Ligand SMILES: Nc1nc2c(ncn2[C@@H]2O[C@H](COP(=O)(O)OP(=O)(O)OP(=O)(O)O)[C@@H](O)[C@H]2O)c(=O)[nH]1
């Protein structure tokens with residue numbers, strides 16, 4: 001799962017990154033930031049830790065979310081700024097979900113166009129950039145496909161099918177609407193997948209500053225946000241840089257209920273609709289991330305494509321049952337392990353063992 005932070009220049013993306021990353025990076029002295037920082041934020045999960053205590057495995061592997069901190073989008077209307085925005089956005093297309101970082105603080109260390117924060121204006125701006133970028137890609141492709149069909153190219157049959165779905169997308173963009181709730185069947189979904197449209201993927205707003213998310217934020221923005229959350233990133237980044245033993249006092253003083261990394265991961269899971277299942281044993285206790293509604297065979301494919309190909313059955317039980325029984329032997333003796341088919345919908349916190357013929 002790759003999550004990209006998107007924001008205007010100086011909205012605090014790198015500070016948010018530093019609040020959640022294990023190894024904070026140096027804040028660049030001024031704009032523009034040149035490179036993208038990437039780190040995996042490991043997910044602390046007490047349920048998984050309890051399983052580790054039972055197995056004492058050689059290897060312990062929590063799930064992780066890859067976070068990208070890209071340079072900010074320059075706000076200007078010059079050709080150079082426009083080109084830079086396009087380049088930056090196209091580098092972010094491969095992410096699986098987006099966190100739109102909105103500035104809710106003032107800072108004189110940064111040359112903002114406007115000193116006062118304006119959440120709605122910044123959000124509208126970002127949404128517009130994402131939507132326009134999708135629009136341009138879609139429009140170019142539609143033109144190309146129409147040309148192919150007119151010329152009766154060799155791929156004309158596939159081109160017609162692709163054109164039909166791309167025209168549906170184009171109609172949305174022409175109305176200034178996103179693709180998030182556009183209903184497509186599996187085949188059409190595949191046809192547009194390669195374009196990596198921003199507005200087909202989950203996005204949520206992160207208000208960076210001391211205030212909570214204002215009611216109605218994003219209600220009339222062009223892209224549908226899944227949720228909003230807020231973080232006072234500067235304080236959280238300070239906390240994250242501290243020695244672990246100094247953290248509790250700081251958290252108490254600033255009323256922070258959990259470290260930013262934990263809150264961030266929780267918010268991402270909720271906004272994107274993710275859940276974790278576990279695999280356990282003496283060799284390794286490990287968490288895996290899948291989407292809500294994913295079946296046992298999809299879960300198997302996460303572990304290894306061969307496990308999905310050769311899928312026979314999944315042995316499944318809720319982790320609570322194992323913790324209660326205290327050992328696999330006792331759980332088995334109680335008949336606590338179910339055998340499930342390919343289409344079993346995996347639940348959050350399930351422990352899964354795949355039986356495979358390969
Ligand atoms: N008061 C306050 N200042 C912040 C906060 N987050 C960031 N800043 C300040 O805002 C300035 C820009 O922060 P960055 O984290 O570098 O912003 P950015 O979005 O990564 O900037 P670019 O990568 O250049 O687009 C720095 O001076 C930060 O110290 C915050 O939550 N509160």
Ligand SMILES: [Mg+2]
Pocket residue numbers: 012013014015033069070071072
């Ligand atoms: Mg930055």
